[in-house]
Amino acid sequence: MTSIAPIDTFHLDNNLGANKTELFSHQSINYKALRERAYNLRWATLPEDVIPLTAADPDFPIAPEIITAIQRYAGAGVFSYGPADGLSSFRNIAAEVLRKRKKVSCKADLILPIDGAASGMFTIAKMALKPGDEAIVFDPVDFLFQQSIEAAGGKVIRLPFDLKTRTFNPDDLYRLISPRTKMICICNPHNPIGRVLNEKELSILGKVAVENKLWIMNDEIWSDIVYSNSSFHSIVNVHPWVAERTITVHGFSKTFGLAGLRMGYIVTPNEKVYHDIVTTSKVASTSSGVTTISQIAATAAYQDCWYWADAFLVHLEKVRDYAVKRLNSINGLHCVQPEGTYVLFVNIESFGISEEEMAAYLLKHAKVAVVPGAAKWFGPGASGHIRLCFSTSMDIITTAIDRIEYALMQLRIKKSKPIFDSLNNWEKMIESF
Numbered sequence: 334m335t336s337i338a339p340i341d342t343f344h345l346d347n348n349l350g351a352n353k354t355e356l357f358s359h360q361s362i363n364y365k366a367l368r369e370r371a372y373n374l375r376w377a378t379l380p381e382d383v384i385p386l387t388a389a390d391p392d393f394p395i396a397p398e399i400i401t402a403i404q405r406y407a408g409a410g411v412f413s414y415g416p417a418d419g420l421s422s423f424r425n426i427a428a429e430v431l432r433k434r435k436k437v438s439c440k441a442d443l444i445l446p447i448d449g450a451a452s453g454m455f456t457i458a459k460m461a462l463k464p465g466d467e468a469i470v471f472d473p474v475d476f477l478f479q480q481s482i483e484a485a486g487g488k489v490i491r492l493p494f495d496l497k498t499r500t501f502n503p504d505d506l507y508r509l510i511s512p513r514t515k516m517i518c519i520c521n522p523h524n525p526i527g528r529v530l531n532e533k534e535l536s537i538l539g540k541v542a543v544e545n546k547l548w549i550m551n552d553e554i555w556s557d558i559v560y561s562n563s564s565f566h567s568i569v570n571v572h573p574w575v576a577e578r579t580i581t582v583h584g585f586s587k588t589f590g591l592a593g594l595r596m597g598y599i600v601t602p603n604e605k606v607y608h609d610i611v612t613t614s615k616v617a618s619t620s621s622g623v624t625t626i627s628q629i630a631a632t633a634a635y636q637d638c639w640y641w642a643d644a645f646l647v648h649l650e651k652v653r654d655y656a657v658k659r660l661n662s663i664n665g666l667h668c669v670q671p672e673g674t675y676v677l678f679v680n681i682e683s684f685g686i687s688e689e690e691m692a693a694y695l696l697k698h699a700k701v702a703v704v705p706g707a708a709k710w711f712g713p714g715a716s717g718h719i720r721l722c723f724s725t726s727m728d729i730i731t732t733a734i735d736r737i738e739y740a741l742m743q744l745r746i747k748k749s750k751p752i753f754d755s756l757n758n759w760e761k762m763i764e765s766f
C-alpha cells in the first residue's frame with residue numbers, strides 16, 4: 334500500500350504567484366487567490382481542509398502575457414462600446430489558430446466572440462430548435478447540452494456512449510432519429526469520458542446529420558487538451574456538406590484558465606447561419622455579448638501563449654499518467670486513461686453505494702470534493718461513477734489520492750464489519766457451548 338498523508342499534515346500555505354516559480358509547479362499556485370476567487374464547487378466554496386477535484390478549472394495562474402495585455406489595455410482608461418460582433422484583432426487571430434492548430438479553414442468574419450462556450454451552446458440551441466424539437470446528445474455527457482436544449486424548449490434524446498467499448502453504436506443513432514429530430518450534439522473531446530472522437534465516428538455522425546438535414550452543435554472547448562497518444566480531428570473536415578450544417582463552440586476556460594472572463598466563440602462556415610446566430614445572440618442590441626477586456630485577454634492568449642498551453646499539456650500528461658495508475662491500484666476503483674480533457678471518470682460500482690453517497694463519503698472522510706456521476710450533471714449513463722479533475726499540481730493530486738485511498742480502505746473495512754460482527758457472535762456462540 335502507498336503512504337497515506339493524514340489530512341492535517343497537508344498544508345497549502347504558499348501565496349507566491351506565477352512569476353516567482355516554474356510554470357505548473359506546486360509553488361506557482363496562488364492558494365490565497367484561489368480561496369477568494371475559485372467558485373463553482375471549488376476552493377472558495379469549500380472548507381479550508383478540502384481539496385476540490387470538481388469543476389474543470391486549472392489551479393495555476395494564467396500566462397503572464399495575458400496579465401500584461403489586460404494591464405496595458407486597462408491603462409488607457411477607455412472602456413467604450415466595442416464592435417457588436419467582436420474585435421477584429423480577436424477574430425483574425427482565432428481564424429489563424431483554427432487554420433494552423435486545428436486544420437480548420439474559416440473566415441474571420443464568421444467568428445462570433447461570445448461570453449463563454451456555455452453561452453455559445455445556449456445560443457446555438459436557441460437558433461436551431463423550436464419548442465418540441467428533438468436533439469440527440471451522448472449519454473453520459475456534460476450537463477450543458479441538456480440545459481441548453483431544454484432552455485430552447487427542445488427535447489433531449491440520449492445516445493448511449495458505451496463505457497466498455499468507449500464509443501456509441503451507429504444503429505442506436507439511426508434508431509433515435511425521428512421526424513422531430515433537428516440537431517445532433519457532439520462533445521469532442523468528450524467530457525467526462527475523455528475520448529477524442531476518431532475520423533470514423535465523426536464520419537458516421539456527419540453522414541447522419543446530412544442525410545436527415547440536422548444541425549450539428551459541435552463543442553470543441555477541449556480540443557487543445559489532447560494527449561500524445563491521440564490526435565484531434567474536427568467534424569467540419571469530414572465533408573463540406575457536414576461543415577455547412579456544423580456550428581462550433583470554442584472557449585478559453587480549459588486551455589488558458591480564463592473561466593472568470595467568460596470568453597468563448599462560435600464559428601460556422603455558413604453565412605446565413607452566422608447571421609442567424611448573431612440575431613439570436615442579441616449582440617447587436619448590446620443586451621448581450623462579451624466584454625472587450627475578455628477579448629483582449631483571449632487575443633493575447635492566442636497570439637503569445639501557446640508555449641504556456643503546450644507546457645500545461647506536458648504537465649497534465651504527467652499528472653494523468655500518475656493519477657490513473659494510482660487510482661487503478663486502489664481496490665475497487667477503475668478508470669480508463671483519457672485521450673483528452675483533464676477529467677477522470679472513475680468507476681466506483683464495486684463499493685455498492687451510489688455515486689452521490691460516494692461523493693459525500695469522500696468529502697467527509699477524505700476531505701476531497703469530486704463530482705458524482707449523477708444524472709443532473711452528466712445524464713443517467715454516468716451512474717456508478719465519479720468525476721475527478723486533475724488540472725492541479727502533482728503534490729495536490731498525490732495528497733488527494735492518498736486521502737481517497739485511505740478513506741476507501743476504511744470504507745471497505747466498515748462494509749465488511751457485519752461479517753466480523755457475525756464472526757464474533759459465532760465465536761461467542763462457540764464459547765457459550
Ligand SMILES: Cc1ncc(COP(=O)(O)O)c(C=O)c1O
Pocket residue numbers: 389448449450451452475477520524552554583584585586592596597
Ligand atoms: C464540454 C464543455 N462545454 C462547455 C463548457 C463551458 O465552458 P465555458 O467556461 O467557456 O462556458 C465546459 C466546461 O466545463 C465543458 O466541459
